[in-house]
């Protein structure tokens with residue numbers, strides 16, 4: 276079972292400040308980390324490998340530090356590239372890299388926590404011409420098939436597809452492991468390959484990113500009677 | 512031409528109302544695509560704004576929807592495709608976009624036209640920022656969150672219904688079983704008053720406090736992710752926030768909720784936000800209209816008593 280996990284390195288969103296004059300996000304000096312759900316995707320890949328054997332390759336839009344983290348968690352090798360495109364461009368790049376790799380299964384997060392666009396998994400599967408199973412909270416491999424439980428609005432759906440397939444995972448699928456010191460040391464022996472794909476065509480352009488202004492009153496009330504009065508007047 | 516599609520009836524007519532506005536401004540035709548077994552809603556789609564309805568009698572399955580839309584887009588070359596932002600919608604929109612080498616903007620919360628070009632906005636960076644985006648080519652594919660925009664109904668409208676069939680390949684994903692989450696689905700997006708519980712509530716049984724307050728106010732119970740996803744005390748439909756439901760009540764009361772950005776991202780459109788929290792430094796106090804610093808176990812029972 277050869278698994279590719281697509282991982283995006285993002286800014287630690289809590290550390291992003293707002294430039295008060297321009298309302299732009301300030302990202303200089305902000306630490307970066309692996310997008311939350313992608314850690315769940317990697318964890319799931321590692322569990323499958325532990326059960327069925329095979330390899331786990333981390334395909335990372337981001338820098339070496341993210342690769343080191345993925346390798347410490349247990350990925351066998353990492354491929355990194357420096358990411359800077361819209362969803363169309365990113366899916367195109369990932370597909371181009373994956374075309375040269377042998378795989379049975381691809382795992383993505385259902386969404387990256389900075390963009391939260393839910394796009395890359397479905398787009399990538401479409402380009403590669405393989406089935407896609409989205410919003411997965413449980414998965415299992417059986418005889419060349421993947422069986423999953425998907426979390427949809429008002430129902431859970433049990434579904435299956437033949438391999439090779441692409442699965443996008445939800446946060447609830449597992450609890451990602453924290454690497455031990457030994458694993459961190461061990462990771463330095465593993466290979467990180469850096470690739471530089473050509474800049475792909477984009478589908479959308481971003482004109483501006485501005486902080487949302489919170490215009491709230493921020494009145495602190497002293498006692499419950501006052502609170503009750505406010506509630507009564509605000510509810511009608 | 513503008514195409515609209517949503518498998519969810521309510522969302523389908525919401526995006527038709529939005530589609531109608533854009534179609535009128537850009538002088539385009541508006542066509543709803545309906546994929547359903549035994550269709551009898553095509554007429555409603557016309558009343559709700561469509562000039563045409565392409566009605567396909569088929570099972571609803573992501574692979575099938577992608578095939579149907581793909582072939583209709585190839586035939587009619589629409590400029591814009593509006594898709595209801597349900598979970599199915601957010602899977603198929605990027606798949607179709609990829610087939611056409613096109614852009615896609617999911618969870619679009621605002622539309623405007625600048626020099627006859629569509630500009631859309633969506634929340635980014637954990638919901639604290641809003642990005643304005645424009646498409647570089649057609650089709651311009653957009654998903655619209657359910658319950659975001661209003662509906663319009665005009666029973667005098669007329670239009671054309673075209674029954675069509677699509678030649679479909681065998682779906683690659685096979686559905687084996689469907690487990691309903693609950694028969695009584697809460698639609699928290701539609702609530703006027705929401706009383707929400709966070710980790711400050713110590714035990715599952717204590718949720719009774721929150722429920723009683725909600726009941727006293729004629730509202731519904733919401734919660735933070737911790738309560739829904741980590742503790743599993745309440746089902747997902749109560750979960751408010753970036754990865755839960757985005758709500759827009761008249762009154763939102765956050766009880767024992769710290770007010771992390773991802774929670775706030777779900778309540779930005781609330782008219783009034785009230786917070787009850789024992790920590791005076793909790794970020795929720797910077798994001799509320801009225802706040803009270805104190806123990807929810809003292810304040811909430813007293814509040815219920817006064818309100819009753």
Ligand SMILES: Cc1cc2nc3c(=O)[nH]c(=O)nc-3n(C[C@H](O)[C@H](O)[C@H](O)COP(=O)(O)OP(=O)(O)OC[C@H]3O[C@@H](n4cnc5c(N)ncnc54)[C@H](O)[C@@H]3O)c2cc1C
Pocket residue numbers: 311388708709710711712734735736737738750751752753754755756766767768769770771772773774777787788789790793805806807808
């Ligand atoms: C990708 C991503 C998506 C996320 N999406 C969401 C989302 O959609 N919705 C969401 O809610 N969160 C979301 N989160 C999680 C979010 O960051 C917070 O972890 C979460 O909102 C915290 O929940 P809480 O406020 O209930 O708990 P805590 O942060 O633990 O806060 C508990 C609060 O209760 C107060 N308290 C304790 N005891 C009392 C008492 N007796 N009386 C009064 N107050 C008391 C404390 O002072 C504290 O402020 C997301 C996180 C990530 C990374």
Ligand SMILES: Nc1ncnc2c1ncn2[C@@H]1O[C@H](COP(=O)(O)O)[C@@H](O)[C@H]1O
Pocket residue numbers: 281282283284310312313316334335336337358362365369382383384385386387388390391392393394395396
């Ligand atoms: N630049 C990237 N490099 C590698 N994987 C990515 C990248 N962007 C997104 N992904 C994957 O696609 C998922 C969904 O991302 P998004 O469509 O941005 O919400 C993420 O959870 C990752 O698994």
